[in-house]
Amino acid sequence: GQSLEQPSEVTAVEGAIVQINCTYQTSGFYGLSWYQQHDGGAPTFLSYNALDGLEETGRFSSFLSRSDSYGYLLLQELQMKDSASYFCAVGDTGGFKTIFGAGTRLFVKA
Amino acid sequence: SQTIHQWPATLVQPVGSPLSLECTVEGTSNPNLYWYRQAAGRGLQLLFYSVGIGQISSEVPQNLSASRPQDRQFILSSKKLLLSDSGFYLCAWRGGSDEQYFGPGTRLTVT
Numbered sequence: 001g002q003s004l005e006q007p008s009e010v011t012a013v014e015g016a017i018v019q020i021n022c023t024y025q026t027s028g029f030y031g032l033s034w035y036q037q038h039d040g041g042a043p044t045f046l047s048y049n050a051l052d053g054l055e056e057t058g059r060f061s062s063f064l065s066r067s068d069s070y071g072y073l074l075l076q077e078l079q080m081k082d083s084a085s086y087f088c089a090v091g092d093t094g095g096f097k098t099i100f101g102a103g104t105r106l107f108v109k110a
Numbered sequence: 111s112q113t114i115h116q117w118p119a120t121l122v123q124p125v126g127s128p129l130s131l132e133c134t135v136e137g138t139s140n141p142n143l144y145w146y147r148q149a150a151g152r153g154l155q156l157l158f159y160s161v162g163i164g165q166i167s168s169e170v171p172q173n174l175s176a177s178r179p180q181d182r183q184f185i186l187s188s189k190k191l192l193l194s195d196s197g198f199y200l201c202a203w204r205g206g207s208d209e210q211y212f213g214p215g216t217r218l219t220v221t
Binding site: 031033035041043044045048087096100101103 | 142144146152153154156159161167169200204205207208209210211212213214215
């Protein structure tokens with residue numbers, strides 16, 4: 001079957017670093033993506049990994065290990081505005097579909 | 111730049127009434143388009159996707175349907191809404207690296 005697993009909630013303090021893990025099982029693989037969604041809003045694209053390794057975009061970094069079917073999103077210098085839900089997603093066979101995880105709710109405390 | 115529009119932003123409909131949600135994309139041609147539904151506090155459920163005019167793939171059998179009458183227009187419909195159809199409906203298009211760009215969404219409440 002197709003599934004993605006990520007923690008349901010993570011809590012961290014302002015200024016800290018937090019890592020959100022994602023493991024996946026899909027029939028095909030066309031890259032791992034991460035999205036951020038604030039309450040009441042639509043998801044916004046954060047990052048994409050097609051190959052193994054680390055991709056850095058400002059305070060956010062994303063890592064992929066295809067051999068382990070595993071990736072993570074790393075958020076540094078946490079700010080209150082980072083409180084949101086974060087979804088990992090995998091492109092499925094044929095690349096036409098994207099399968100989303102259930103999301104990780106990040107709470108940033110002062 | 112590409113822009114995706116959805117309307118209405120919120121909708122309250124009685125059970126058994128019809129539904130039509132529209133999504134349009136600007137700034138790109140022949141996009142792959144998607145309809146998702148999100149229940150409160152949950153992940154995204156793929157409902158339909160389309161790779162071109164008149165080409166619709168359904169992911170979840172239910173009382174919803176989708177159509178793509180024009181290249182940059184994607185419509186989600188229902189003849190008779192159920193209570194379980196309530197949710198946050200999101201339209202998205204797919205970029206060149208599999209990333210998805212979402213519209214602002216329609217929050218539907220079926221009463």
